[in-house]
Amino acid sequence: MNQQVLQAIVASIDNRESVALISVTEADGAFAGNVGHHAALWLDATRAPVGDLALGELTEQIYTDARRALDDRKHRRLDYTTTEGSLKIFVEVQAQPPHLIIVGAGHIAVPLAAVAKLNDFEVTVLDDRPLYANVARFPSADRVIAGPFRAELSQLRGGKPTFDNHTYVVLVTRGHQYDIDSLLEVLDDPLAYIGMIGSQRRIRAVFELLEKDQGIPAAKFDRIYAPIGIDIGARTPAEIAICIMAEMINVMRKGPALSMSEQIRRERIARRERAQEKTL
Amino acid sequence: MSTTFYHHLQNLLDQGMTVAVATITDVKGSVPREVGAKMIVHPYGKHVGTIGGGCGEADVIRAGLDVIQDGEPRNVHVDLTEEINMNSLGVCGGIMNVFVEQWHAADEAA
Numbered sequence: 441m442n443q444q445v446l447q448a449i450v451a452s453i454d455n456r457e458s459v460a461l462i463s464v465t466e467a468d469g470a471f472a473g474n475v476g477h478h479a480a481l482w483l484d485a486t487r488a489p490v491g492d493l494a495l496g497e498l499t500e501q502i503y504t505d506a507r508r509a510l511d512d513r514k515h516r517r518l519d520y521t522t523t524e525g526s527l528k529i530f531v532e533v534q535a536q537p538p539h540l541i542i543v544g545a546g547h548i549a550v551p552l553a554a555v556a557k558l559n560d561f562e563v564t565v566l567d568d569r570p571l572y573a574n575v576a577r578f579p580s581a582d583r584v585i586a587g588p589f590r591a592e593l594s595q596l597r598g599g600k601p602t603f604d605n606h607t608y609v610v611l612v613t614r615g616h617q618y619d620i621d622s623l624l625e626v627l628d629d630p631l632a633y634i635g636m637i638g639s640q641r642r643i644r645a646v647f648e649l650l651e652k653d654q655g656i657p658a659a660k661f662d663r664i665y666a667p668i669g670i671d672i673g674a675r676t677p678a679e680i681a682i683c684i685m686a687e688m689i690n691v692m693r694k695g696p697a698l699s700m701s702e703q704i705r706r707e708r709i710a711r712r713e714r715a716q717e718k719t720l
Numbered sequence: 721m722s723t724t725f726y727h728h729l730q731n732l733l734d735q736g737m738t739v740a741v742a743t744i745t746d747v748k749g750s751v752p753r754e755v756g757a758k759m760i761v762h763p764y765g766k767h768v769g770t771i772g773g774g775c776g777e778a779d780v781i782r783a784g785l786d787v788i789q790d791g792e793p794r795n796v797h798v799d800l801t802e803e804i805n806m807n808s809l810g811v812c813g814g815i816m817n818v819f820v821e822q823w824h825a826a827d828e829a830a
Contacts, residue, residue: 443826446733450726465745465819466795476793476821515756517746530745530819532756534726 445491448480453534456562458483460510461532462502464493469525471495479503483510498522506531537562538606538632538692541596543589543622544613545572548637551681552610553581559685561608566592568618589618590625602629608688610668611636620646627660633691635684636666643667644704658708665691667700725758728768729823732760738824739763740784742796744771749814751800752776761820763788771818776800783820793821 445461452459462479464471479491481503493499498520509516509531518529540556542549545567553563557580564583567573573586585592597603609626611619611634619636626634638646643666650656669683670690690697732739740761747755752772759777760768761784771777776798783796796818 442823443733446726446730446823450730453726463743463819463821465793517755528745530743532743 442478445478445480448490449534456536458510458536459534460506462506463530465528465530467527471525471527481506483507502529509533536606538608540608541566543611546612546614547677548612548680550577551678552684553578555681555685589622593622593625603631605630605632607631608633610684616646633688634664635668635687636664637668638666640667640704658712662705665699665701669700670697671700725769729760733823733825736825738788738822740787740820741823742771742780742784742818742820744816745819746817747814751814751816761785780818780820787820787822791822795819
């Protein structure tokens with residue numbers, strides 16, 4: 441039975457779908473014989489779990505609780521006590537890997553693609569120059585696309601209306617007009633992360649321009665990490681790639697580090713609040 | 721590592737091996753690895769992955785070898801709270817619970 445559970449887990453990992461391995465780790469009373477029982481479970485409640493916990497009525501409750509862990513993408517310990525005995529369950533979540541789209545295949549993209557792969561991200565690199573966007577330059581990337589930025593980004597949604605909230609987008613093209621063009625394509629998607637390269641001065645100017653000329657509400661820029669990264673004094677392309685990767689990990693793990701974009705984000709919010717006070 | 725761990729496990733079982741799988745299920749305080757970290761304890765020492773290394777891991781490997789023999793799943797309590805001094809190795813300050821269980825190739829009958 442455990443063989444089938446293992447095969448189901450491996451198949452799900454290969455298909456990049458989230459799956460939970462449920463294990464009975466401690467039990468007493470009527471459940472004492474169930475330690476070591478497993479089941480594989482998916483978020484989709486209509487999909488039958490593989491394996492058998494052999495816990496009778498409790499099983500459905502455990503599945504419900506385990507689906508919650510899957511939804512949170514976090515492992516979870518579950519404790520149950522009934523008149524028949526008590527048991528401890530460990531829900532191990534194999535989350536679908538986060539997907540990083542690097543827009544622009546220049547100097548920063550090369551080390552960033554490598555370090556993101558090292559951190560178990562699925563990596564896509566996109567540029568409109570085949571000379572840069574090619575597999576020889578990005579041997580570890582899962583996908584390298586040469587084509588127009590906006591059209592290819594739209595294609596990458598894979599027929600869905602938006603990117604999902606496990607998608608990370610890093611804008612590091614050769615020119616700000618391409619960054620902005622790509623930014624406008626994904627601005628309304630519920631992404632996990634959007635980062636855009638540029639100096640503080642440049643980013644400030646870009647956002648003001650977008651607000652004035654394109655009429656985009658400034659609040660939409662609040663979730664953009666620009667200037668990109670965490671301040672570690674990075675200078676070389678490889679160091680900058682690390683500072684971007686650090687920021688993505690910080691976002692994914694809800695870490696405490698402050699982003700370089702925090703200062704202009706605060707300024708923007710303060711300016712908005714002042715403007716609001718004036719109108720009141 | 722988690723993406724390839726199960727592939728390793730599958731490969732070992734396909735070779736007819738009986739191994740133990742150790743999983744960190746609970747931690748308190750500072751420990752070297754996170755809940756969910758896993759390791760395959762291999763009967764000839766070709767272990768895969770780590771649950772933090774050091775003495776704690778050595779205890780888990782010993783338990784794993786026992787589990788490979790008797791098939792009884794068990795929980796290993798790893799205490800890393802020993803006082804920090806120049807002689808203590810790998811003292812992180814925390815406690816972790818590691819679940820160790822046997823995995824083996826499918827039975828002929830199955």
